[in-house]
Amino acid sequence: MSGGNSDLLELATRVAGWAQDGEQVEAYVARGRETEVRVYEGEVESLSSAESAGIGIRVVSGSRQGFAYAGSLDADVVHETLDEARDNAGFASPDEWVGLAGPDGVAPADLDLWRDDLAAYPTDVKVARALELERAVRAGDSRIRAVESAEWGDAAVESAVASSTGIRASSRRTVCYLSASAVAGSAADTQTGSGYSVGRSPDDLDLDKAAGDAVRRATRLLGAVKPHSAHLSVVFEPEITATLLAVIGGTLDGEAVLKGRSLFADRVGEEVSVGAITLVDDPTDPEAYGAARFDAEGLATRRNVLIEAGVLREFLYNSYSARRAGTVSTASAVRAGFKSAPGTGARALTVVPGQHSPEEILALVGDGLFVQSVSGVHSGVNPVSGDFSVGAEGVLIRGGELAGPVREFTIASTIQRMLSGVVAVGSDLERLPSSAAGLTLAIADVSMSGE
């Protein structure tokens, strides 16, 4: 299962073996290969292909942690990086809970996230698929005026982590995608929409869906006006729900809780949402985009139930925050590549699907706002205070049907109020290239700011 990257595990194990007395050493080694094809107006605009590799080393010595990385696996560079991490450790504050993960006996899920057929997929065919996508978007509707971008992308990533505390883990995964951004309308009434399809193998990709979504999203907004301000119920498209879940996942980081930076601190066992909401982070689900056998510290991933029928059950921990909180790691260590030491985060959040189709949810809401895109999540959502304010585009709902398109407005509430205000959970679970899956979700009493 972890076949092709035994050299990475060997290297990581060798580095871990260089730990001196009284010292813990962890090496994370990663190697990636990627291709990206962009086409524009029937021509290849750019074709990039690249391989990269690097190592990140953590040293814990005398209750202090140091980290260093290098974008190279050359022997001399690896030695220098270890020396640098060692030296860096000397400047950290002693912290009794600092330490590497150790084996905890949990067996990794039987996941195979690698597809050989992607590696064998010819570049010419990738180009042809991107061109086909562009044509499909153009042909999708006479009101499509331009295709801003049509893209094929793929990546194959292998990684290994080993530590002097006994961790040995390696994994590899492939991913590929098709994505397009469409421009509809005239100069006086321009609207945009994007669509994509993501999979592990070229066979997983649905080109028609990617094209269709881009066309539908762009054309649906034609003639959109700025709405009058109102307080109303909103219905989120699956992608918007996934964005909200990713924000909520961040507030459930055990380290943020320990450090007084989470609005959910001290609320385990309390009702934080309605009974229809059960929120799970499950990287062992083979269908999840963020599926993984191991976390960034090499512990086997597991299914964590964060909110159960509206009641807050637990937080996400890596080995540091778990030790400090007096609990065990939930195997939620994550890294942004080899250049960073492990933090904590969700990989595969999902709300357990409800009973209603999207159409039933519109009917249930009656009058409100259907939201198809949001912007400014990084600038308008404060995960510490819970304030939530984002730019949005969508369609007003009247009498249970989609009515007039609207744009240039914000929707605002707080994370706490939105969780309590859920009125319907969709049955339409959709896997998205994100740390969260989406489904249609209706939330009452949100502020819409417009004219």
Add this chain to the structure above:
Amino acid sequence: MIDESVIEGVLGAALRTGGDFAEVFAEDRRGSAARLDDGRVEDLASGRDRGAGIRVVVGETTGFAHTSDLSEPGLRAAAEAAAAAARRGGGGVRTVALSRVNAPPPNDVAVLPETVAKAEKVALLRRADEAARATGGAIRQVSAVYGDSRRRILVANSEGVLATDDQVKTRFAVSCVASGDAGLQTGRESVGATVGFELFDRVLVEELARSAASRAITKLSARPAPSGSLPVVIKQGSGGVLFHEACGHGLEADHIAKDVSVFRGKVGQMVASPLVTLVDDGTMGPEWGSLAIDDEGHPAGRNVLIENGVLTEYMWDWLRARQEGRLGTGNGRRESYQHLPMVRMTNTYVLAGTSDPDEIVRQTPHGVYVAQLGGGQVNTATGDFVFGMTEAYLIEDGHITEPLRDANLIGNGPDVLRNIDAVAADFAMGMPGTCGKQGQGVPVGDGQPTLRVSALTVGGTAR
């Protein structure tokens, strides 16, 4: 980093199958970062990353490959991969003669960060932590981050350009959490410049820390922001991001070429209030977005984009300038050697006007006063953009009164530019920013005088 003779050979290899243009971009980046959180210096991280990206252009097609192997065989392999990616037949041997581009550095670096003891960097964090906590008992958490980077680049292309730059940047940020009856609130302050450790000769980390802490404490009594359209006064140096989003991205030539900018075809036309003159300036001394050369080897420039309300110029990189048969403006940038360059801003700012900033507030009967803005986002095709306010107050009867909770503001670029009805004689640059575009982040600066937009939609929840 690489010998000239090797570069010439690699460019030759890149053009062997008949490319129109080839480029080698080599980069050697070192950086260190130290983070204090929860009263502890959590870790000191340092790293090095180097490699080269090779671009071959044939007709309208760009082939690109990158490698972390800077040896001659490594570079030749990448050159061949890029040429194969551009995939055209033809042939013939072309030789390239390089001539060095000399561009003055935007400023001199006095103290290279790598020469400063790690203990000295860590000491800054402790000073900031103490100062923030001393600001008030409501401060429950403090985190502080120090970071430096040194990025040495070499760019050479088949047009004979050979240029190098040595870009040193240093930054420091403090974030605080305050706790009160109404829950938690946050305050942040940061500083960054294209300088070395001498940054801390002019910046007192204690002051940054106190400012971040005060912001969090002030917001404890904040009420929900209004919901709807209001006049908004933006304090000098707090909201250059407004222009970055309202029109900066829309003035990038790639968006213009692809007909996804509301500013397409508008050069020579009035696109803003006559009070607005907007400049993008990569030569601006030690500012965060400054550079000697861009990532295509062209000297940075000072480009006036809007003059007294009239659109005068877009920003250009090599590729888009070539398509239009004109010169670039020094705005071709990339995140690293692993990325293709594209049109990017540097330091983007609005020049000072003539009004008295206090008078602007006095003449605003009811509105919002923004003292600090966070990030933003724009859809260049529609012109709709958002930006977040992280310190704001209500204006009532011409006076700044109660603090407001965080919210986004939303507007449409061309409308907002026309609705700027007062620009003050003050001016300040804002906090260092990282601009994201198509997955690439680059350091950018922004700045502006105190100004008023007669109507902007404030995305709060107040009824």
